[in-house]
Amino acid sequence: MFATLLLVGGSIWGACANDYNSLLGARILQGFGTGPFEMLVPASIGDMYFVHQRGKRIAIQAMSMFGVSFLTPIVSGVVTDRLYLPRISRSLLTV
Numbered sequence: 001m002f003a004t005l006l007l008v009g010g011s012i013w014g015a016c017a018n019d020y021n022s023l024l025g026a027r028i029l030q031g032f033g034t035g036p037f038e039m040l041v042p043a044s045i046g047d048m049y050f051v052h053q054r055g056k057r058i059a060i061q062a063m064s065m066f067g068v069s070f071l072t073p074i075v076s077g078v079v080t081d082r083l084y085l086p087r088i089s090r091s092l093l094t095v
Helices: 002-016 020-048 051-082 085-094
Strands: none
Touching: 002 020, 020 051
């Protein structure tokens, strides 16, 4: 619950950020809120599957996590460069 509050608080702060340092602080807060969620899936896989079944599931989860982590900044960098940053953050927050 605390991690969710950190994520929501960081998202609101990021949407209202007016300069880079404020946006950086918001992203750091979101990073602390994301940590527990990144550990929840491997822990759940460890609880749900036998040892000989875990490898494939962990590999799929890791490839999904890293694929999204490395491809999203490329796309969002282009979008942020061409559009106004606070407008994008506020529109994503209201969705």
